[in-house]
Amino acid sequence: MIDKIPIGSMRKNTAFICQVTDDALKVIKYVTTPGRQSEIRGLDIQPLSLNRDNVEIIQKLNKVFKKLGYANNPITVSLPRNQGTCQYLRVPSTALEEIERISRLQAPRYLPYQAEELVTAYQVISTDKEGYSNINLVIAPRELIGNYLKIFNEFKPPKISIVLSSYGLCSLYNYVRVQESDPVMVVDIDSVCTELAIVSGRKMLFSRAFKLNRLEPDWERLFADEINKTKSAYLKEVSKEAPNKILILGGSNISRQSLKILNQQTDLAVEVLSYAEDNKSLESIRQDILDSKFSCANIIGLGMADIAESLNLIPEGIKEKEMKKSRHREILRMISFILATVFIFTLGIVKNLDSKSQYLKKLNAQLAANGKEAKPLEDIEKRFKILQNRAQRKPTALDIIYELHRKTPNPITLSNFVYGDAQVVLRGQAPDLNPVFTFVSELEKSPLFKNFQIKIKYMTKIKTQAGQVIDFEITALKNK
16 A cells, blocks of 8 residues: 655645445545645555444554544545435425425435434535425434544544545546536445446436345346346436446456446446546556455545535534634634734834834834724624624514514414423414425524424324315424
């Protein structure tokens, strides 16, 4: 494997991409230098035992990070496709905040967990004039994500991102085939699992993974069957436009063997995409990639492009803390800039002015200018205090009723309203499901309900004299 000593001046532009699969720990070190693209400066793969635990993973991470020169750099974790799920959805909104809330409400439909036990991420594929968005929804158990955070927080990175591995395959394909936009099926064959991703218009539309034991005598037929199943599922769930080719990532013997199998048992054009051979950024680890039985395609891809924050599977509370830290850092940078300006200007004055009176005049003028630059910070602080004071005031029943009057969509009729110290209960009727989801989204955006956890308790179809309607109950429990 490759081991290069890190250059101190590059630490801010260094990142580590990691993946923990069923049988291996994979780590890649990326360095971005000014005026150049990202380059891989190190790769290491460590086998993992079948009964491994966090202690084993942390020990091997510690060994690999020491070898590759880890210095509290950002870490991106590639979540294996078989550890999460991905669904193509059409949602009634184009606003990102609403899409995120709808995604959290929809998640329990696809995994047998409560909404609070799941973590979601999404990518907007397209929007239309009717106000709908087509999205790819990524869902993972919160416990699984929490365990990853527990492992990698041992190394105190300034930031951790967790991204589904399929987006690494999409990024790698887009990097190698820049000009192509027609739908293709990208196949990544690892030691235990094979991952399939269908990419179109530079976005990932569909993906799945399956285990494949190449020691079984009938594995070739099983492999081809899974490829054909993936194509059928994609045509049924996502698009009627079939992929025009299959691209098998890598250049090993198994890639060439798979090419022969698929040419015989599928109706699509098939080729091997040897992404490591002509890629200068992979020159130092090319032979390691070709010789290894493990695939590194998805972690290589995650380092080749900026991944949208909406695809980060970090739980919402941690994301909010990271945003606050980021805003705090921005304010500190602005203050540091102002102080540095004052310091440099002061040195220039001391050197060039002959009299103390001239020095004083110019220093006062500069301080006045800096005061104007600092005024927006004072205004921000005042607004924060005002919002804080408003938040601390306990809302009255009249406040709640007025807010409900503002936020209730026209199709919804509220029939019952209960307000106590710790909860608000709303019952009513709507012509279909969408207004209920919209109502919940509007309540979550309301400052009056920011300290409440809002849930749909039930939605039931009933018949009335006016026709069939949705009877629902929404509860808002105050956070402790």
